Amino acid sequence: MTAAHDSLFRYFHQKSPLTKEEFARFSRFFTPKKVKRNEVLLREGEICQCNFFVVKGCLRFYSINSAGEIATRYFAFEGKFATALSSLIEGKPSREYIQAAEPCELLQVSKTDYLQLVETVPQVNKAYRHLLEMAYVTSQQRIYHFLHLPALERLKWVMEQHPGILTRLSSKMVASYLGVTPYTLSRLKSQL
Numbered sequence: 001m002t003a004a005h006d007s008l009f010r011y012f013h014q015k016s017p018l019t020k021e022e023f024a025r026f027s028r029f030f031t032p033k034k035v036k037r038n039e040v041l042l043r044e045g046e047i048c049q050c051n052f053f054v055v056k057g058c059l060r061f062y063s064i065n066s067a068g069e070i071a072t073r074y075f076a077f078e079g080k081f082a083t084a085l086s087s088l089i090e091g092k093p094s095r096e097y098i099q100a101a102e103p104c105e106l107l108q109v110s111k112t113d114y115l116q117l118v119e120t121v122p123q124v125n126k127a128y129r130h131l132l133e134m135a136y137v138t139s140q141q142r143i144y145h146f147l148h149l150p151a152l153e154r155l156k157w158v159m160e161q162h163p164g165i166l167t168r169l170s171s172k173m174v175a176s177y178l179g180v181t182p183y184t185l186s187r188l189k190s191q192l
Contacts, residue, residue: 001027041059051114151188
């Protein structure tokens, strides 16, 4: 088993115990992929055809409005599955980009293989349910915290809930996640 697949095994085993033999039956569907920093894996308008497991690095999910402003929705760090879920499920063009925020080691699985595994492998099914639940929870947290909190409080919330965002990523990316300019982010940091 490769180091990348070992990381994936631990992920599945944590969600629902399985043996290495059980894992070996489906792990071949997850193929290694290395990407460079800033490499785009999915562009707005493309239909998402795969799911990624982040072994090392960070993926960034963002959109660009008509004025050219970037809004970051999510960062997926090590040990997380990440995909443009709406596009993957509905088979419709994505409204966002997926980009490597850092150099990444990923395991990639096609939509067809992944959905087949969800149907046939109980541990993958349980992990998929967990992924859907956490996507919903994360979305709700962002909506409620970011709609009602002033920028300084949003920054404090990110520091508490997702410290890796501030310590590993550029101020420009962090600012787009918080919905502020890099200048405002710098000013907010000085108030802490």
